[in-house]
Amino acid sequence: MPAITEKGTTYYLEDISVGMAAEYTREVTGDLIQSFADASGDDNPLHLDEDYAKTTMFKGRIAHGMLSGSFLSTIFGTIFPGPGGIYLGQNLKFVAPVRIGDVVTARAEVDEVLADKGRVHFTCTCTVGGKNVIVGDAWIMPPRRGK
Template sequence: MNYCMEDLALGLSAEYRKTITETDVVLFAGISGDNNPMHIDEEYAVKTRFEGRIAHGMLSASLISTVIGTRLPGAGAIYMGQNLKFLKPVKIGDTVTALVTVLELFQEKQRVRLMTECWVRGEKVIDGDALVWVPRRPQ
């Protein structure tokens, strides 16, 4: 669904859910250039405190962008800023739910502040907030 500024209300929320695959991690490493062995080398990663590879934090965070650009607010929304706190690792095979909730509306500037979270098995793995510009309803 696409929302215009006039359609938004405090507490309105939307989500997107995706299971992180081996292919996702390899492609993200290739696109981003982040070849940290924590993400791509099981032999290295198994010796760390995570006891195995973890997905890139920004891969999981990118699911927040999916919600903002396609569901809430949706088409035409423009990211202006994002704060993120990575709380727990995401592993290959985990299903991540990105949840976005309207926190504050700035009607005169066509902006909205959104709570942005990612969850895995009922545990919050990313916490944050975003500022987004939202188009008005066409006249």
């Protein structure tokens, strides 16, 4: 089953089954990192100052981990389940850095549907060039038909 990638459709709880997945891909740019720093208030020089970042274990600037993590929020709020879904919780583990110019693919795949509780569990990853940079999971409450 191909991953859902189009924004704007609402998938109701009744439409969701184990194995369904969605993806969102975005290139990380210096401007995007700066915008995220401005919005979040996280102005750690590791993300914004190349001279400083060169002195760290990363040997250069890296994106905020939560910037890539926010691409999962893009999936849940706009792609799958889409508008009307409620983000209940997320666990993320940052396993590799994301750098300027990297193309991040966020993926969320349904691994459990709790229809009686109105909740769906997702396995989540963000990858760059096929390598995991984030692994985790999330609970989402999709909308129900007629409610």
